[in-house]
Amino acid sequence: MARKRRVEANPFKEMPSILYPDELMDKAYLRAEKLAGELRTTTRGLSTPKSRIIEDNKIRVIASVLTDNLIKIVEKTPSVDNLQPFYREILEIMVGSDEFKKSLAAVQWASDIIKRLGIQYSRRAKKAKSPQDASFYRKQFVGRVSSIIKQIYPNLAFLGVAQNKLKNIPTVKDLPSVVIAGYPNVGKSTLLKTITNAEPEVNTYPFTTKGLNIGYTDEGIQIVDTPGVLDRPIYERNDIELHAVIAINYLSDALIYVVDPTEHCGFTIDAQISLLKEVEKTFKVPVIVVMTKSDLENTDMDEDKITRIENMEKELEDFNVVKVSSISKEGIELLRLEILETIEEVGLSELLEQ
Numbered sequence: 001m002a003r004k005r006r007v008e009a010n011p012f013k014e015m016p017s018i019l020y021p022d023e024l025m026d027k028a029y030l031r032a033e034k035l036a037g038e039l040r041t042t043t044r045g046l047s048t049p050k051s052r053i054i055e056d057n058k059i060r061v062i063a064s065v066l067t068d069n070l071i072k073i074v075e076k077t078p079s080v081d082n083l084q085p086f087y088r089e090i091l092e093i094m095v096g097s098d099e100f101k102k103s104l105a106a107v108q109w110a111s112d113i114i115k116r117l118g119i120q121y122s123r124r125a126k127k128a129k130s131p132q133d134a135s136f137y138r139k140q141f142v143g144r145v146s147s148i149i150k151q152i153y154p155n156l157a158f159l160g161v162a163q164n165k166l167k168n169i170p171t172v173k174d175l176p177s178v179v180i181a182g183y184p185n186v187g188k189s190t191l192l193k194t195i196t197n198a199e200p201e202v203n204t205y206p207f208t209t210k211g212l213n214i215g216y217t218d219e220g221i222q223i224v225d226t227p228g229v230l231d232r233p234i235y236e237r238n239d240i241e242l243h244a245v246i247a248i249n250y251l252s253d254a255l256i257y258v259v260d261p262t263e264h265c266g267f268t269i270d271a272q273i274s275l276l277k278e279v280e281k282t283f284k285v286p287v288i289v290v291m292t293k294s295d296l297e298n299t300d301m302d303e304d305k306i307t308r309i310e311n312m313e314k315e316l317e318d319f320n321v322v323k324v325s326s327i328s329k330e331g332i333e334l335l336r337l338e339i340l341e342t343i344e345e346v347g348l349s350e351l352l353e354q
């Protein structure tokens with residue numbers, strides 16, 4: 001089976017900090033004034049040629065500071081179309097890709113137009129008939145560029161917020177990855193801790209308020225628990241959650257679906273099986289079904305529940321099923337082996353740590 005992804009380091013890490021219109025104009029203006037000061041000390045009086053030189057230089061410095069800052073934003077921000085699918089979904093979830101694209105285009109537009117105005121006004125200042133004219137062209141230039149910068153204020157503000165949100169999203173390592181799914185309270189995070197023998201890294205992905213929990217097995221398999229993402233039927237999800245499901249889909253080489261046959265989780269076996277089928281259909285990767293809480297297997301049993309469990313066993317005939325208890329550790333070693341075999345089955349064993 002072809003691997004779906006190669007997730008690289010966070011592509012938004014290089015995005016520069018975004019200056020706001022006033023800060024940007026101040027920066028350009030200060031640079032221009034500094035240069036003008038230097039030029040003035042090398043000249044005496046304000047003859048027409050000298051004033052032309054000063055105003056022309058101010059215009060060129062302002063244009064270049066502004067365009068440099070704007071173009072840096074465009075160049076250091078990954079283009080939406082070249083993003084890997086996983087990060088494209090993240091972008092959609094966190095800030096909205098359409099608005100992101102639109103804002104970058106606006107910044108590019110402003111940079112182009114300021115560059116053109118810079119050339120135009122520098123020419124005018126150079127040809128000015130008097131110091132007053134030269135200064136008038138420079139002021140007109142400053143007025144025009146500051147109104148352009150103000151015009152893209154919403155776009156700069158949007159990119160500033162986006163940069164803040166996106167710069168710290170953690171990298172999901174390019175290791176074979178198994179995603180854990182199942183209703184709330186079935187024992188997913190306890191299982192993750194048990195099979196990875198470590199406190200998982202809790203990465204604050206914005207999928208839900210809870211983030212992603214990631215742990216690593218001794219063999220170097222990445223196990224990803226996705227609280228709030230794969231824990232209820234598709235029809236109950238909003239748009240953002242659907243994008244989260246798609247993003248997680250790009251990460252998963254295999255799935256562990258956790259079923260709690262004791263129903264202590266508060267969800268019926270039927271509901272759990274039906275979510276299993278939905279997740280299996282959506283992800284199209286091998287699924288290991290883990291029947292958890294096996295230490296409680298024989299508690300609270302009545303006729304009804306016994307029938308439901310028997311039906312469940314029939315429903316799960318086609319699945320690879322492992323019974324485990326995170327408390328007594330029953331089945332844990334078997335599950336580890338199953339995971340390893342599944343990773344080998346999907347052709348990813350060469351990615352395992354030696």
Ligand SMILES: Nc1nc2c(ncn2[C@@H]2O[C@H](COP(=O)(O)OP(=O)(O)OP(=O)(O)O)[C@@H](O)[C@H]2O)c(=O)[nH]1
Nearest residue numbers: 184185186187188189190227292293294325326327
């Ligand atoms: N007896 C028993 N209890 C378990 C086992 N695994 C988990 N539990 C308990 O079940 C409850 C839910 O476990 P969690 O691991 O938090 O479940 P979860 O699926 O991660 O829940 P969410 O974070 O809400 O999605 C906790 O009280 C656990 O202690 C098990 O194997 N045996």
